Amino acid sequence: MNTSMIAASVSMGQIQRKLDTISHNIANTNTTGYKRRESTFSDLLHQQVNNQSRAEMEVGRLTPNGLRVGTGAKIAQTAVRTEAGALLETERELDFALTEKNHFFRIQTMENGAPVERLTRDGAFYLSEDPDNAQALALVTSNGDFVLNAAGNRINLPRNFQTISLSGEGQLLVTLQDGTVQNAGQLGLTNVLKPQLLDAVGDNMYRFPDLQALGLAANDVREDVAGNGQMVSQGFLEGSNVDLSKEMNDLIEAQRHYQFNARSISMADEMSGLVNGLRR
Structure with a gap:
């Protein structure tokens, strides 16, 4: 030729x-x-x-x-x-937008019958039944995957809540029907130090590859942090950066x-x- x-x-x-x-x-x-x-x-x-x-x-x-x-x-x-997109105001209590570059929500999903952690910038969350706690509702994504808190556990809310608000320190404060305020914890975020390592897995989520095969430790590529009022905005969604x-x-x-x-x-x-x- x-x-x-x-x-x-x-x-x-x-x-x-x-x-x-x-x-x-x-x-x-x-x-x-x-x-x-x-x-x-x-x-x-x-x-x-x-x-x-x-x-x-x-x-x-x-x-x-x-x-x-x-x-x-x-x-x-x-x-x-990973530049941040424009913030779109929704005034919905369960919508959260990340305002800083390279920060992602921590999500728990099931893969091959086992729970695994994934990352996403999509902060449109919902409430669903928690299979492990009949007395509480779990904060989930649109696909039903669990949203994790700063400790890496599911975020649970009491069934008889009235409103949800995000404090300046990033605490999810739940107001009950009787006016009592409960702390539901902080949204768990991950600061990705090497974003080019992220693998897209569909449904607007990412994961890290096999770090051991690359000779890297988890601390080399990620830093788990607790979301605060400067990192997360309630009532907003982050638009695409396209x-x-x-x-x-x-x-x-x-x-x-x-x-x-x-x-x-x-x-x-x-x-x-x-x-x-x-x-x-």
């Missing part, structure tokens, strides 16, 4: 991956707490071709001698951008690159046809 065809076809496959990332961002423009992804490219291996054996013919040349024949480009990294105008600009640019590479394949094919059609 022609070298230009190889480089173009490899690059087109990688550009398609960038297009997939952009389309995923656009599709989640209105997803609560969604963090956009951004793809970057790097060159693949290239070959140095010294096609000029006479050094005197290269006098005055401003570029390096010879030719660099590449094999295309590849996706170097698809990074998660900039639609930027994504559309990146989409057009990626499509142009794809088009140019496709055109180079067509041109190489036409040149091969001319060569094959030569007659002595």
Whole structure:
């Protein structure tokens, strides 16, 4: 196969991956707490071709001698951008928005029959029956996964509560029907020190990979903290941090690159046809 065809076809496959990332961002423009992804490219291996054996013919040349024949480009990294999104006021007691970068709510879900911890920025919470405590309600996500407190336990609320408020210290204060106020604990948050290690697992949640295999300790990548009034806002939800105008600009640019590479394949094919059609 022609070298230009190889480089173009490899690059087109990688550009398609960038297009997939952009389309995923656009599709989640209105997803609560969604963090956009951004793809970057790097060159693949290239070959140095010294096609000029006479050094005197290269006098005055401003570029390096010879030719660099590449094999295309590849996706170097698809990074998660954790900048905070805009706050959307809902005035709902069970809606909470994180206001600081790299902080996530701690969630307990079930995987293969065992409880595991996941992270999310989606603070739209609800109340559900607690299977382990018939006298209380559990704070859960829209999928029914349990929200954890600062100690790593489920957040339980009494059934006969009237209102829920968040104090300046981050305590969830529950007012009962008789006016009594109870402390339901603090929302558990995790400050992710290495956000690029996070794996997306669907449903707007993340997890850490096998840290032992990477030679890392938990303290190297995360710091569990108790949410306070500066980190969490009640009655708000965090919007997606996707900039639609930027994504559309990146989409057009990626499509142009794809088009140019496709055109180079067509041109190489036409040149091969001319060569094959030569007659002595």
